Amino acid sequence: MRNDLSVAFAGASLSPVASRAASLLEEAADLLVVHLDFAAAADRCEKGCQSLLGDLENEDSGSSEELRCSLCIVGIQALAEMNRWREVLPWVLQYYQVPAHLPPKVLELCILLHSKVKEPLVMLDVGSNWLRASANQHMPTYGLLVQLYLFHVLLPLGRFAEARDLVEGCKALSKEQRLEARRAIKEKRRQWSQQADKHPDPKEQADMAWKTQLGSVSQKVLTTLAQLGRALGCLAGQLGSIPYKKALFAAFLLFLVVVKLDPASPTSLPFLYRLTQLFHQARSAVFSSHCRSPVQG
Known part of the structure; x- marks a missing residue:
């Protein structure tokens, strides 16, 4: 050596x-x-x-x-x-x-290295800056570096629009090379579409899971509100015969449920269930004399 x-x-x-x-x-x-x-x-x-x-x-x-x-x-x-x-x-x-000053051989080695370790994103801006520099576009190896950037950076990242623009705007590529690049872009796009169908986007999966969970939560909320409605129905029938402070207390509880709480929020459910129990206890303790059937002598 x-x-x-x-x-x-x-x-x-x-x-x-x-x-x-x-x-x-x-x-x-x-x-x-x-x-x-x-x-x-x-x-x-x-x-x-x-x-x-x-x-x-x-x-x-x-x-x-x-x-x-x-x-x-x-x-x-x-x-x-x-x-x-x-x-x-x-x-x-x-x-x-600056990336535009890198020698072609150094840029080539960097692209291949980051492709091998499956980190092409690192070279996305570096390669783009180098290829856009007018001084580099007259180099004999410019067409080779365009192909390396296309196959080892843009296509693995799914940058199909950028890949198409690069191929169509590059005069250093021959007609055969441009045709091969178009076929590669089309095939890679097809593979991405198939993979997306098999494995939905994680964000979309999270949205679907949330909607499913929300449907379950909504059903629980409706059940809870139905229980509250029955409790308040019994309470409303007795408002005329109870003291003013008790009626005000009942109105305040109703305000908490309807205005202050978000029934769609899962964090509200434990409180709603507890509030339902409190209503039942309050009704039994406060209005027992009004709701109880007369004692048969």
Whole structure:
């Protein structure tokens, strides 16, 4: 691995900073592939990218740019091997600032990585920003990245309208590629429709469960209110023969039931049942002399 990298940068006139970064890249590649020391490989890539931050401002920064891209690729692989894929995108963007500046190879690797861990949503905005940048649309690999973004980000997320717009508006795709993309969108939409029929949306299921529960609650409320009606019916027949304070107390209880309580709320049921019992007890205690049948002598 060291020899391959040495040959790759042998013809380039490297600055002292770039030479140091190239040495760190060689170490990182050996640690990753030969020694399987992923943490050490990621550390070398971190140091190499940090050392290049100032060198990238030089006039001849082409080699430094290639080195930074290579260091990021090795670093991404090292982080992925340690299952630290959540750190990949923030780590890369600290050296490229904005998604549109990512090298095509780095973006490709990020899309494939997040697709593999089934987290395509992470790349939704990043990929969209990169593809919309006019400077990127003239790159030879632009069509490939459009296809990767389509198949590994948009379609898994069910973004069919965005997928259709991307395909129809991309001049980098050939006629055959555009036709294949249309078929893929149509098939994926059909699969989503079938899956939605088999497994309804959780929100819709919750609404249906609530409606079923509400129907049961309403039946209980009607039963309770019927009991209250019978109790108040007996009470109303006696209002003319009871003191004023007792009539006022009965009116107050009726006000609580009708105005202050929401009968459709399940939390009201225990109170309604208790109130019904209190009515029966009050009727027995207060109006027993009026409701009791005359004693036969």
